[in-house]
Amino acid sequence: MRTETLNNLAFSSLAISIVVEKSQELELTKALLIMPFIAHKELLSYLANGRTQIISLDKLIIDKLHCFSNFNKRYYDNMSTSLNAIQFLSEMDMISIDNSRMISIKEVEHSNSVGDRLKRVSKASNNISKILSEDASSLYLNLRIEI
Numbered sequence: 722m723r724t725e726t727l728n729n730l731a732f733s734s735l736a737i738s739i740v741v742e743k744s745q746e747l748e749l750t751k752a753l754l755i756m757p758f759i760a761h762k763e764l765l766s767y768l769a770n771g772r773t774q775i776i777s778l779d780k781l782i783i784d785k786l787h788c789f790s791n792f793n794k795r796y797y798d799n800m801s802t803s804l805n806a807i808q809f810l811s812e813m814d815m816i817s818i819d820n821s822r823m824i825s826i827k828e829v830e831h832s833n834s835v836g837d838r839l840k841r842v843s844k845a846s847n848n849i850s851k852i853l854s855e856d857a858s859s860l861y862l863n864l865r866i867e868i
Contacts, residue, residue: 756799768845
C-alpha cells in the first residue's frame with residue numbers, strides 16, 4: 722500500500738495538529754518530520770507505549786536502529802501530504818504560521834471512533850514532541866535526511 726493512501730490528508734492533518742498542539746509551537750522544518758515517524762508501524766507503537774520515555778533522538782536511534790533505515794525515503798514519500806496538511810490546517814485556522822513556526826490555535830477534538838492508529842499517534846505525541854524539541858539541523862543530520 723502506498724503511503725499516500727495510508728497517510729491521507731485527513732489523517733496527516735489530524736496527526737500533525739496533535740503533535741503541534743503538544744509542542745504548542747513548532748518549526749515548519751520539524752513538522753515535516755512528524756509523518757515519517759508515524760509512517761513506521763513499529764516505531765509508532767514504541768513511541769505510543771506508555772512506558773517509553775525518550776531521552777534523546779540519539780538514544781532512540783541506537784535502541785531502534787532498524788526503524789530508521791528508510792527514514793529518508795519515508796520523509797520524501799510523506800513530503801507532499803505533510804505540506805498539504807500544514808496548508809489545510811492553516812486555512813482552517815487550526816494553526817498559524819509566523820516566522821516559519823507553526824503555532825497551535827485550536828485544540829483538535831476527536832472522538833474515540835477515530836481509529837486505533839490515530840489513538841496511537843495521540844499517545845505518541847508527547848514522545849514525538851520531545852524528539853522534535855532538539856535542534857532542527859541535528860535532527861536532519863541524525864535522521865540522515867538527504868537535502
